Amino acid sequence: MDHVKEIIEMSDLDKIDIRVGTILKIEEIEKSDKMMKLVVDFGMFERTILVGMKNEREESSEVIGTQAD
Numbered sequence: 001m002d003h004v005k006e007i008i009e010m011s012d013l014d015k016i017d018i019r020v021g022t023i024l025k026i027e028e029i030e031k032s033d034k035m036m037k038l039v040v041d042f043g044m045f046e047r048t049i050l051v052g053m054k055n056e057r058e059e060s061s062e063v064i065g066t067q068a069d
Helices: 008-016
Strands: 021-028 038-039 046-051
Touching: 021 046
Parallel strands: none
Antiparallel strands: 021 038, 038 046
């Protein structure tokens, strides 16, 4: 049976920083069967994120312009 985590306080939510950004670019990572490199715009900054989605879609470029969190 899985361990049930303890209930958190509402003040614990203040410690979390969740942002949604727009995917600007996606690139394949050479020598990887799963990983792709995303460039995501979060408004005040951009971030490069590695994701294991190479085999998830026939056309990976369709995620460009969509929201990511």
